[in-house]
Amino acid sequence: MIDNYPTRLPHAIAPIPRIEPTVWGTVADGPLNQGDLDGYSDAGHMLRRNTISDILIPELDDELRNIAASLDTADPRIIREADGSIRSIFEPHLISSVVKQIAELDTVLPVAQQLLGGDVYIHQARINYMSAFSSTGFYWHSDFETWHAEDGMPTMRAVSCVIALTENYPHNGTLMTITGTNRTFYPCVGATPASNHATSLAGQTVGIPDRETLTRAATRGINQFVGPAGTGFWFDCNTLHGSGSNITPFPRSNLFLVFNSVDNRLVEPFAAPGPRPDYLGAR
Amino acid sequence: MIDNYPTRLPHAIAPIPRIEPTVWGTVADGPLNQGDLDGYSDAGHMLRRNTISDILIPELDDELRNIAASLDTADPRIIREADGSIRSIFEPHLISSVVKQIAELDTVLPVAQQLLGGDVYIHQARINYMSAFSSTGFYWHSDFETWHAEDGMPTMRAVSCVIALTENYPHNGTLMTITGTNRTFYPCVGATPASNHATSLAGQTVGIPDRETLTRAATRGINQFVGPAGTGFWFDCNTLHGSGSNITPFPRSNLFLVFNSVDNRLVEPFAAPGPRPDYLGAR
Numbered sequence: 001m002i003d004n005y006p007t008r009l010p011h012a013i014a015p016i017p018r019i020e021p022t023v024w025g026t027v028a029d030g031p032l033n034q035g036d037l038d039g040y041s042d043a044g045h046m047l048r049r050n051t052i053s054d055i056l057i058p059e060l061d062d063e064l065r066n067i068a069a070s071l072d073t074a075d076p077r078i079i080r081e082a083d084g085s086i087r088s089i090f091e092p093h094l095i096s097s098v099v100k101q102i103a104e105l106d107t108v109l110p111v112a113q114q115l116l117g118g119d120v121y122i123h124q125a126r127i128n129y130m131s132a133f134s135s136t137g138f139y140w141h142s143d144f145e146t147w148h149a150e151d152g153m154p155t156m157r158a159v160s161c162v163i164a165l166t167e168n169y170p171h172n173g174t175l176m177t178i179t180g181t182n183r184t185f186y187p188c189v190g191a192t193p194a195s196n197h198a199t200s201l202a203g204q205t206v207g208i209p210d211r212e213t214l215t216r217a218a219t220r221g222i223n224q225f226v227g228p229a230g231t232g233f234w235f236d237c238n239t240l241h242g243s244g245s246n247i248t249p250f251p252r253s254n255l256f257l258v259f260n261s262v263d264n265r266l267v268e269p270f271a272a273p274g275p276r277p278d279y280l281g282a283r
Numbered sequence: 284m285i286d287n288y289p290t291r292l293p294h295a296i297a298p299i300p301r302i303e304p305t306v307w308g309t310v311a312d313g314p315l316n317q318g319d320l321d322g323y324s325d326a327g328h329m330l331r332r333n334t335i336s337d338i339l340i341p342e343l344d345d346e347l348r349n350i351a352a353s354l355d356t357a358d359p360r361i362i363r364e365a366d367g368s369i370r371s372i373f374e375p376h377l378i379s380s381v382v383k384q385i386a387e388l389d390t391v392l393p394v395a396q397q398l399l400g401g402d403v404y405i406h407q408a409r410i411n412y413m414s415a416f417s418s419t420g421f422y423w424h425s426d427f428e429t430w431h432a433e434d435g436m437p438t439m440r441a442v443s444c445v446i447a448l449t450e451n452y453p454h455n456g457t458l459m460t461i462t463g464t465n466r467t468f469y470p471c472v473g474a475t476p477a478s479n480h481a482t483s484l485a486g487q488t489v490g491i492p493d494r495e496t497l498t499r500a501a502t503r504g505i506n507q508f509v510g511p512a513g514t515g516f517w518f519d520c521n522t523l524h525g526s527g528s529n530i531t532p533f534p535r536s537n538l539f540l541v542f543n544s545v546d547n548r549l550v551e552p553f554a555a556p557g558p559r560p561d562y563l564g565a566r
Binding site: 114132133136137139140169170171173176211214215218222241242244245246247248249250 | 416460529
């Protein structure tokens with residue numbers, strides 16, 4: 001298989017224009033109108049209010065506590081901050097019927113199918129917690145860069161649906177995306193260490209564009225995902241994103257559902273010694 | 284002199300309602316109208332567009348480079364980040380005639396005189412730089428708590444005027460204030476170490492309210508200072524404020540001018556071994 005998006009290289013190479021489209025379906029294929037599709041294709045992200053209804057939010061909140069309580073503390077699907085607090089829980093859709101049900105909502109699954117042009121499956125799902133006062137955030141990266149290099153995802157035909165479980169403010173470490181970066185692949189310098197995922201989920205050291213690249217990439221500015229609990233935010237697998245610190249008294253948590261096209265199933269990793277566990281990249 | 288605002292204590296004590304007013308002057312005393320004065324008194328902060336005109340900004344930008352270049356690298360008025368980059372330069376108004384001129388603008392000095400009800404002087408001035416990509420921000424504190432404890436400022440009759448020298452976005456580590464906290468003094472636990480200022484300007488360890496206090500203090504929410512270069516932001520000496528990290532490619536810098544009433548001159552520190560240098564608290 002030809003590697004159109006080389007990365008984790010010994011030397012820097014120029015950015016590579018995206019080959020495949022960002023939007024694979026048409027207006028006829030789902031709930032999004034042409035304006036929605038064009039906007040998403042152009043910016044690489046899209047806000048959707050009321051993705052989860054107010055009725056479902058308290059039920060989900062209970063369910064999240066249940067998930068956290070039900071897992072063994074040594075479960076590798078739990079990622080912790082340096083202080084021991086939970087940062088992420090992976091595979092919530094396989095643990096909780098409520099989370100599974102959310103992935104199948106009319107505001108979720110048909111949108112993913114329309115954006116990706118056909119049947120989809122969940123490549124990865126997680127709940128991200130950002131605790132109040134001391135969370136440090138996460139630096140800029142493209143998910144596709146990681147999924148291509150470490151999971152063997154062949155093409156850019158995947159999308160993340162983020163659903164706010166608490167209000168996301170502009171000041172409490174919300175998800176930021178760099179507008180329009182879905183359209184360019186930024187190859188990164190540095191080989192993938194063995195078992196990189198054991199540390200990379202708390203803070204990446206490879207797969208990070210350099211500062212000059214980020215500066216040039218940000219000419220169209222930075223977007224913040226802001227909205228009350230239940231708000232949905234979709235971003236393309238290749239859109240550069242990150243988050244700042246949270247020193248406010250307001251924790252935030254989001255559910256991430258990553259959909260991949262069934263025509264884009266994982267192969268061997270393109271730039272890593274071996275594949276990651278299934279809870280990070282379903283096979 | 285009676286200490287109405289005890290702090291740096293061995294044990295926690297309850298918050299103390301503010302005794303003196305936030306606004307000392309009246310509508311007759313300056314350019315602010317009754318709505319401005321009431322809003323500032325209530326919230327503890329106030330945004331003022333076009334505090335510096337577009338014409339003055341490029342001149343100031345040049346002048347800031349001149350100031351940075353003119354100082355000896357060991358000058359104690361320069362505060363650096365861990366990586367050596369400049370975080371703050373103190374006393375720019377005594378080094379640069381352009382900065383002095385800004386403090387005397389019709390959009391600045393008369394506002395300070397009106398808020399504080401009479402003649403004022405500059406207690407402290409600084410330029411704060413927040414570099415792109417890696418700035419870590421500054422945790423919540425009340426300036427008055429420090430100025431009272433370490434500089435001997437008797438009462439809450441001082442105000443900070445912040446002027447944006449670059450655009451302040453909601454995502455690049457902008458100044459956050461906790462609405463309405465000007466009205467309560469939050470005594471802090473922990474004695475002031477000797478020469479605390481030698482380290483506290485890069486990151487405070489004393490003079491920080493605990494997390495429960497901050498959570499209760501934030502019921503009216505958090506305000507961000509956002510605006511293009513030239514925008515002014517006034518906040519009361521006792522308003523709790525802080526800033527998050529900046530991982531964006533957009534550095535930001537602000538000029539801080541702290542005005543104090545001539546009737547509120549410094550005395551001996553209320554909770555520190557000795558006074559700080561003049562560039563931190565003018566005597």
